[in-house]
Amino acid sequence: MTTIKSNDLTYDFKKKTSAGKIKIKVWGKSQIVMLLTFLSLFILTVYGxxxxxxxxISxxxxxxxxxxxxxVMFLQPSFSHFTLLDAVGQIGITLGLGFLSTLLGVILSLFLALFAAKNLSTKTVSNAIIVVVTFIRAVPTVLWVLILAIAAGLGSEAVILGMVLHSVAFLVKAFSESFEEVDEGIIEALRASGxxxxHIVTHAVIPTTASSLLSWSFLRFETNFTVAVAMGAAAGAGGIGFELLMASGFYFDLRxxxxxxxxxxxxxxGLELFSTQLKKRFLTNASA
Amino acid sequence: MALLHVKDVSKHYEKGKNVLSDINMEIFEGEFVSIIGPSGAGKSTFLRCINRMINISEGDIHFDGIDVSSLNKKSLRKHRTKIGMIFQHYNLVSRLTVIENVLHGRFGHKSTLQGVLGMFTEDEKMEAFHLLEKLGMSEHAYKRCDQLSGGQKQRVGIARALIQSPKLLLCDEPIASLDPNASKVIMDHLQSISKEMNITCIVNLHQVDVARKYSDRVIGLNSGRVVYDGESKALSSKAIHAIYGSEAGSLIME
Structure with a gap:
């Protein structure tokens, strides 16, 4: 290594520590804020x-x-209040809740997403839909179910409505983003032919995006299944979630x-594996 | 009478910044016209003004005796069916088959329901196969478009434009993404279309020698102005340098 003397520099930008060494780390505002945050979190944890x-309690x-x-729960599982056949039936109900809400959600959001996609709609309409949908998405599904229970009563109706609402909010965003990825040139070519x-939507946009629409829908079905388990218990929609609530809160049956x-x-x-496969195949931008 | 009559056409997106200024020209039936000029000269914009994919700011364009800027939504669709367009990147729906893509050219003649349900008559399908045969693509009719080479895709694009039974074909850099072999095939097809079917062709090109070889007439654009308009044979190298604003000896073709 050749030694370079300090006076070789044309412009002298280097900073020195109090000990006279050249600094390589500079304390900016963001570093100080970060340090203070960690420090206060640490103190709060210890205090807690x-x-x-x-x-x-010892x-x-x-x-x-x-x-x-x-x-007991996980190494000696067994069932006492129902049979395996019942369990399968209850899972069927939960899957049914998930499936129905996904199906309705997909149909509704397909149309809404067409009007929410910037390349297929006007700016005003698109923005209006996106604002509404973002608001709906920001409120958790459980809250929507409870809000809708005022009108529909606690039970599967409110659960389906709430899940459809949230699915629509999610799928409109996913679908419209897929639509926006359609090559502008294809749309231009068809528009130029009259x-x-x-025509453009049904013969260019939907065929081009079909596989990603399918993947998003399945992804949502998977989410809806998990939500349906929770909703079965929380909002009385029945299904395996309700059995779980009974077993734990009513019978105290850990097994x-x-x-x-x-x-x-x-x-x-099972669902997760399937949807991961779909995602890998068809969604290149699955970040949501 | 001229098929296309362009009078004092200007286009600007922002005031004072003209993309096209004072374009005047007449293009006659069956003519093969090339438009050359540097990137950003307004070639693509000009083509899109003809079928009103872009609205002009000033002047008028008369096509087939109709004032293009006065058209309402419905008659604009009808106007566009008379003008076929082909693109540098072919712009096909790659997930669909060749024959489906060709039939897309018929949407302009269809009602919403007929189009959405894909109701094409046997005559239209027959015509599609005739066109594919003419372009040497009939064996690929049921292939998906993403399995085709660039030259084949462009031929599908041409078939899609021709099935509109257009009077004018607008070609936006049809060979810019193709190798020399495929380029020749495409240019030969365009030339025979213009000669045999008497369809007027306006072709944007970057290759001056191709423009000179194939077209009857060359129009040079620079910074949105027509700087050359004349027979392709008369195109001198001095005129070419005027179009590209370059010095003698600085272009790749020399």
Whole structure:
């Protein structure tokens, strides 16, 4: 290495520490804010643990109890209040909830997404739909279900409505983004030949995006299945989620809880694997 | 009477920045016209003004005796069916088959329902096969367009434009993405279309020698103005340099 003397530099931008060494790290505003944030979080955590109110529970005993419960739940699963056939039937109901809400959601959002896509619609209409849809998406599905329960009553109707609403909000965004990726040239070519909007949508936009529409729909079905499990319990829509609630909160049957959990897990993993395959094949931009 | 009559046409997106200024020309039936000029000279914009994919700011364009700027939505569709267009990037729906893409050219003659349901008559399908045969593509009729080479895709694009039974063919750099072999095939097809079917062709080109070889007439555009309009045989190298604003010896063709 050749030694370069400090006076070789044309412009002297280097900074030095108090000890006279050249600095390589500069403390800016953002670094200081970051450091303070971490520091205060650390202090809060320590303080939180320090002031735990344990109500006389021994930590070791409690840990043992929990581990024992988990062992019963997951290593000795069995069912006592219903048969395997019942469980399959209940899973069917949950899948049905998920399927119906996805189906309705897909149909509705297909039309809305056409008007939300910037290349197929006007700016005003597109922005209006996107604002509404973003608002709906920002509110969790559970809240929509509870809000709609005012009109529909707690039960499967409110659950379906709430899930459809949230699915539409999600799918309109996903679908319209797929539509926006359609090559502008294809649309131009058809417009130049005298084709109207409906011709272009049905014969160029939909065929081009069909596979990604399908993948998004399935992705949403997978989400809707999980939501339907929770909704079965929380909003009384029935299905495997309701059985889970009964087993845990009503019968305190840990073995049954374990069994149902495994059952849901198997279905969820199955769906997940399938949709990952779809995603890999057809969605290049799946980030949402 | 001229098929296309362009009078004092200007186009600007922002005030004071003209993309096209004072374009005047008459193009006659069956003529093969090339438009050459540097990138950004307004060649593509000019083509799109003819079928009103872009609205002009000033002047008028008369096509087939009709004032293009006065058309309403319905008659604009009818106007566009009389003008076929082909593109540098072919702009086909690559997921669909060749024959489906060719039939897309018939949408302009269809009602919404007929088009949406894809109701094409046997005559139209027969015509599509005739065109594909003429372009040497009939064996590929049921192939998906993403399996074709560039030259083949462009031939599908031409078939899609021809099935409109147009009076004018606008070609926006049809050979800019093709190798010399495919370029020749495409240019030969365009020439025979113009000669045999008596369809007027306006072709944007970057290749001056191609323009000179194939066209009856060359129009040179620079910065939105017509700087040359004359027979292709009379196109001197001095005129070419005037079109491209270049010095003698600085163009790749020399």
């Amino acid at each position: 643990f320090w002031t735990f109110d344990l109500k006389g 930590l070791i005993e409690a840990t043992n109890e929990t581990l024992y419960n988990l062992k 084709a109207n909007w409906w 049954e809880v374990g069994f149902i959990t495994y059952f849901i897990l198997v279905i969820a993993i």
